[in-house]
Amino acid sequence: MAEVILKNVTKVYEGGNIAAKDINIEVKDKEFVVLVGPSGCGKSTTLRMIAGLEEISSGDLFIDNKKVNDVSPKDRDIAMVFQNYALYPHMTVYENMAFGLKLRKFDKAEIKKRVSEAAKILDLEPYLERKPKALSGGQRQRVAVGRAIVRKPKVFLFDEPLSNLDAKLRVQMRTEISKLHQRLEATMIYVTHDQTEAMTMGDKIVIMKDGVVNQIDTPLNLYNYPTNKFVAGFIGSPSMNFIEGTLAKNGNLTFKSKKGNLNLSLNKNYENKLNSYANKTLWLGIRPEDIYDPNTVSPSANFTKVNVNLEVVEPMGNEIFLYFSIDGEQFVSRIPAREKPEAGTAKEILFDTSKLHFFDTDTEKTIV
Ligand code: ADP
Numbered sequence: 001m002a003e004v005i006l007k008n009v010t011k012v013y014e015g016g017n018i019a020a021k022d023i024n025i026e027v028k029d030k031e032f033v034v035l036v037g038p039s040g041c042g043k044s045t046t047l048r049m050i051a052g053l054e055e056i057s058s059g060d061l062f063i064d065n066k067k068v069n070d071v072s073p074k075d076r077d078i079a080m081v082f083q084n085y086a087l088y089p090h091m092t093v094y095e096n097m098a099f100g101l102k103l104r105k106f107d108k109a110e111i112k113k114r115v116s117e118a119a120k121i122l123d124l125e126p127y128l129e130r131k132p133k134a135l136s137g138g139q140r141q142r143v144a145v146g147r148a149i150v151r152k153p154k155v156f157l158f159d160e161p162l163s164n165l166d167a168k169l170r171v172q173m174r175t176e177i178s179k180l181h182q183r184l185e186a187t188m189i190y191v192t193h194d195q196t197e198a199m200t201m202g203d204k205i206v207i208m209k210d211g212v213v214n215q216i217d218t219p220l221n222l223y224n225y226p227t228n229k230f231v232a233g234f235i236g237s238p239s240m241n242f243i244e245g246t247l248a249k250n251g252n253l254t255f256k257s258k259k260g261n262l263n264l265s266l267n268k269n270y271e272n273k274l275n276s277y278a279n280k281t282l283w284l285g286i287r288p289e290d291i292y293d294p295n296t297v298s299p300s301a302n303f304t305k306v307n308v309n310l311e312v313v314e315p316m317g318n319e320i321f322l323y324f325s326i327d328g329e330q331f332v333s334r335i336p337a338r339e340k341p342e343a344g345t346a347k348e349i350l351f352d353t354s355k356l357h358f359f360d361t362d363t364e365k366t367i368v
Pocket of ligand 1 (some may be wrong): 017040041
């Protein structure tokens with residue numbers, strides 16, 4: 001069993017900078033939880049408080065129901081994998097992995113057994129006698145993970161472990177760490193600024209901004225039911241499109257953008273939630289995949305035609321991103337690659353009005 005619970009945890013650095021504010025997170029046994037958010041949002045600080053590398057200013061941290069605020073890092077039974085791997089350059093791979101166990105006075109046979117097991121899991125057996133400088137970035141990363149595995153800790157902490165790797169290797173290591181999680185059945189907490197990493201790896205994702213947790217949920221729920229405009233824009237690539245406007249009620253509810261270039265008559269389903277916003281301003285959000293090319297979908301009563309000027313066309317191979325502006329706001333749509341629209345031309349596109357999101361202008365909270 002290895003549960004980690006943060007209760008109202010706050011970190012105020014010297015000088016009064018509040019890096020983490022009233023953080024409440026429950027990490028269940030064997031769960032893979034990802035802390036994600038833009039740079040400076042407090043995710044590393046939060047992870048470092050769990051590791052014991054940073055003092056908690058207020059609030060409580062429990063590992064397996066034991067309050068550990070004042071327990072030293074080495075006695076918390078956790079292992080951390082850092083962004084820069086922190087390998088010892090003068091030691092071989094074997095020695096690097098064995099080092100922590102040696103310090104803890106494990107006997108030689110046990111050390112050998114554990115390092116061999118870890119090397120096997122991580123495909124490092126051929127490299128045990130090499131020094132880190134003779135390894136590729138991905139192999140070094142695996143040694144850093146191996147060093148954590150041999151300790152058999154209750155909890156693994158990862159601080160942006162893949163950010164020094166090139167794009168292809170990052171994707172590969174992503175799956176390796178996910179497989180490792182299944183194999184070890186360990187509790188893992190993983191920090192990244194990359195929403196794709198978070199979405200693909202996490203059982204549960206904690207989204208942070210400015211030291212505050214905005215939402216904790218499964219990847220799919222975050223995508224489909226973001227709690228506010230920030231989460232809606234942060235999760236998903238390319239990001240959700242946003243435009244501000246007002247709601248008019250003359251029979252149906254109609255959304256009209258500020259400069260009037262987007263007019264959408266809204267589906268009845270929105271009425272209950274949006275009625276109180278009649279004649280008020282609000283943000284409309286729509287994901288790139290909910291804006292279609294008329295030539296690639298069958299007609300639907302939910303579609304509203306919009307005429308746009310294509311500014312940029314990005315062929316991605318399997319799909320195409322179309323960039324255009326409405327009221328000066330940048331929009332992007334993703335369409336199947338069969339179509340070949342050209343930049344600088346006019347185009348008719350379809351907004352799926354059954355897939356709209358709305359956010360309060362003042363609070364930026366999700367209305368529907
Ligand atoms: P993230 O990991 O999300 O990029 P951090 O947790 O590293 O964010 O930092 C959160 C905030 O705390 C930032 O504003 C950062 O500048 C500040 N910060 C981080 N470490 C220290 C420190 N040792 N002293 C003062 N402020 C710090």
